[in-house]
Amino acid sequence: MAEIKPFEFKQCVSLLKSTGKKAKNLRELRDIISIVSDESIFHHTYQYFLKGHILEYTNDFAHWAGESLEERALAEHLSNIDPYAFKNIDGLRQELLNVIDGYLENFPEPREAIQGGEFYFNETITLTFSAGIRAKNPAEFLIAVKYMDAAAVYYHFYEARVRLGVDDFSEWFEDSLGRKEPAGKIRAIDPFMHSIEKIREHIIEAVEEDVRTGMESIGQ
Numbered sequence: 001m002a003e004i005k006p007f008e009f010k011q012c013v014s015l016l017k018s019t020g021k022k023a024k025n026l027r028e029l030r031d032i033i034s035i036v037s038d039e040s041i042f043h044h045t046y047q048y049f050l051k052g053h054i055l056e057y058t059n060d061f062a063h064w065a066g067e068s069l070e071e072r073a074l075a076e077h078l079s080n081i082d083p084y085a086f087k088n089i090d091g092l093r094q095e096l097l098n099v100i101d102g103y104l105e106n107f108p109e110p111r112e113a114i115q116g117g118e119f120y121f122n123e124t125i126t127l128t129f130s131a132g133i134r135a136k137n138p139a140e141f142l143i144a145v146k147y148m149d150a151a152a153v154y155y156h157f158y159e160a161r162v163r164l165g166v167d168d169f170s171e172w173f174e175d176s177l178g179r180k181e182p183a184g185k186i187r188a189i190d191p192f193m194h195s196i197e198k199i200r201e202h203i204i205e206a207v208e209e210d211v212r213t214g215m216e217s218i219g220q
Helices: 026-035 038-045 060-067 072-079 089-106 138-147 150-164 168-176 180-187 196-219
Strands: 007-023 119-135
Touching: 007 026, 007 138, 007 150, 007 168, 026 060, 026 089, 038 060, 038 089, 038 119, 060 072, 060 119, 072 089, 119 138, 119 150, 138 168, 138 196, 150 168, 150 196, 168 180, 180 196
Parallel strands: none
Antiparallel strands: 007 119
């Protein structure tokens, strides 16, 4: 029997850095998006859920359009962009520009943000390190996922999609443990509909059921 590869929990820390660029209206936002660094686009889209923002939006651009500019229709269109559907930042950047350009064609003079409500472009340096926790089976995984830092949930559930196209948790359950049912339930969790803590709860539910089923089968 092949040895099971333990799940090694990792987490990340993001160090925020200002680009020195800001926008006070939609046209300025559009122009800066077209030239700002890939790291800035990544920060304002992929890392949105690490910051615990309003779930009505799925990226910082949509958040700003909806809350500071009160352009609700635009915010909805921007929120519909799935960053994980793109193979690289260039594709995501172009889709952001396409959505904003389409909106400006219909509303060529959108309102400006009030002073102090400008959009500040930032970027991050992300450091990844081991959390010092390993799990060899679902029961150990369950204990770990209950108490690990939220940054670890983000790293394995969100950031993994950039690396692998799928979250680390479900991949381990399916590929290392051969447990397709909990893997499918974890994979079915919508990354855009829940906070990190709610995602943790759904993962716990899926794994608890798997552990319970395993214990019942042993007792029979």
